[in-house]
Amino acid sequence: MASTHRRLLGTAALALSAALALTACSSSGGSGSGDSPAKVSKESSGSPYQASVLKKHFDKPGLVLTDTSGRPYDLREQTAGKATLLFFGYTSCPDVCPTTMGDIGVAMSRLPAEDRKKIDVVFVSTDPERDTPKVLRTWLDSMGTGFIGLTGDLAKVKEAAKPLGILVEDPIVNADGTVTSTHGAQVLGFLPSDDKAHLLYMSGTTMETFAHDVALLAKGVPA
Numbered sequence: 001m002a003s004t005h006r007r008l009l010g011t012a013a014l015a016l017s018a019a020l021a022l023t024a025c026s027s028s029g030g031s032g033s034g035d036s037p038a039k040v041s042k043e044s045s046g047s048p049y050q051a052s053v054l055k056k057h058f059d060k061p062g063l064v065l066t067d068t069s070g071r072p073y074d075l076r077e078q079t080a081g082k083a084t085l086l087f088f089g090y091t092s093c094p095d096v097c098p099t100t101m102g103d104i105g106v107a108m109s110r111l112p113a114e115d116r117k118k119i120d121v122v123f124v125s126t127d128p129e130r131d132t133p134k135v136l137r138t139w140l141d142s143m144g145t146g147f148i149g150l151t152g153d154l155a156k157v158k159e160a161a162k163p164l165g166i167l168v169e170d171p172i173v174n175a176d177g178t179v180t181s182t183h184g185a186q187v188l189g190f191l192p193s194d195d196k197a198h199l200l201y202m203s204g205t206t207m208e209t210f211a212h213d214v215a216l217l218a219k220g221v222p223a
Contacts, residue, residue, distance in 0.1 A: 048216055049199055050209045051189060053223045057196035058188065060084065061160035065124070065152035068137035073150055075122065075160075076195070083119045083217035084190040086197075088161050088168055088183050090127035091139040096185045096203050098143065104187070105144025107210035115218035116146065118192070124160075125151040126168045126183040164188060164197065189217060198223040 047053045060076045067073040075086075085104060089097035101123060108116055123140060125131035128151045131139075136149035158168045166184035173179055189199030199213065 047223050048221055049189075049213050049223055051199035051201050051205075051213055051223075054198055054200055057194070057198055058164050060086075060190055060195050060197070061164070063124070063150070063156060063160040065150040065156065066133060068133045068140070068149045068151075070133050073148070075150065079120045079122065079190070080195055081192055083192045083214075083220065084195075085119065085121045085187055085214075085217075086124070086190065087122070087187045088124045088126050088157065088166055089185070090125055090171075090181045090183070091131050091135055092127065092179065093181070100185065100187060100203070100205070101140070101143040101147070103205070103207035104210050104214075105147070106207050107214050108144055108146075110211050111214060111218060115215070118218045118220075119214055120148055121146070122148045122150065124157055125149070126154070126157060127171050127179065127181040128152055128154055128157070129171070130179065189213065191217070191223060192220045193222065 060079065063075040064072055065075075087097075087100060087104075089100070091097070101121075104121055108119065108121065111119075121144065123136070125136060131149075131151045133149070133151060136151055140147040140149045154168075154170065161168045161184070164186075166186055166188075167182075168184070169182040171179050171181040185203035187201040187205070188197040189201065190197050191199075201210070201213075
């Protein structure tokens with residue numbers, strides 16, 4: 001299926017002093033185009049992380065959805081005290097989602113087993129009608145080991161994503177039967193010290209950057 005990138009411009013209200021360029025991926029019958037560069041607020045100096053460091057630290061969303069075992073999963077409660085990478089996307093995404101999750105998977109595989117246990121990688125579906133728990137589990141297992149997949153009420157997903165500066169739109173069924181699901185393509189990194197997002201990874205972040213940073217996240221290194 002061919003891909004179309006939509007460029008969405010949004011602001012993280014009460015969060016960043018600069019707007020985030022919200023990269024989005026979609027699945028439709030059009031052609032692809034490149035991603036816009038992001039303008040992101042960063043701390044002035046000194047971070048050991050290669051990610052953009054947020055001036056405002058976001059709380060984890062109070063989001064309860066269904067995990068890939070079919071059980072309720074409270075994101076805030078069940079990832080408490082653990083470094084967490086959070087990404088919103090969908091399994092039939094033709095470009096950004098598999099690339100991002102695949103890169104995170106390779107980065108995580110380079111960590112010692114004990115360090116991998118200290119980081120939760122959470123993928124929240126923006127297309128829950130098609131992303132059943134079974135579909136989500138199969139797709140995530142092809143990207144990496146031990147990833148957490150959540151699916152369920154799209155209204156809850158949109159509500160949780162909005163305060164993070166991530167726009168999620170309702171999927172659109174096109175005339176030819178294909179589906180377009182548009183969403184912000186940022187990955188947020190939450191530190192275990194305070195369960196707040198300190199780190200931002202835009203679309204196009206390299207596997208090497210993720211590998212560098214997950215090693216620090218596993219150790220709880222401050223941003």
